[in-house]
Amino acid sequence: MKEIGVIQLLELITKDLIQLNIEATDREDAIRKAAQPLVEANKITDSYVDGIIKSMKESGPYFVIIPHVAMPHARPEEGALENAIGITTLKTPIEFMNASNDPVKYVLTLSATGNDEHLETLASLAELVEEESFFELLDKATSAQEVIDYLKER
Known part of the structure; x- marks a missing residue:
């Protein structure tokens, strides 16, 4: 697997995919709202979002990978149109069970x-979520541009 650097991460995360x-x-509402910018940008279809929710209901919230962080995703054939990562912070953390x-405060939709x-995207995100400074920034950011600037500088 090749290493994913900042340029690739910035190709996956664009300003229009960030919501603060x-x-x-509830958890379903959080997933639907977090995925909406990806639907609007034609990165995923509505059926992809339905696939995430169906999978969560059948298998549990397996994508809540570390404290306070969910990385919801579905199988590519369920409606992934382009590689992308959406970043959403929740005003009030939500129980994902x-x-x-x-509770989950950060929803990173893949x-x-x-x-x-899929593996490369997860690898690039794994690096990012290990940075405490990333979450500190998300907590105080008031614009999507601040998140993009952080990614450019890391």
């Missing part, structure tokens, strides 16, 4: 058009 302090009522890592891209 979004209100959500993952005892180890609830779209990968194939298995290789």
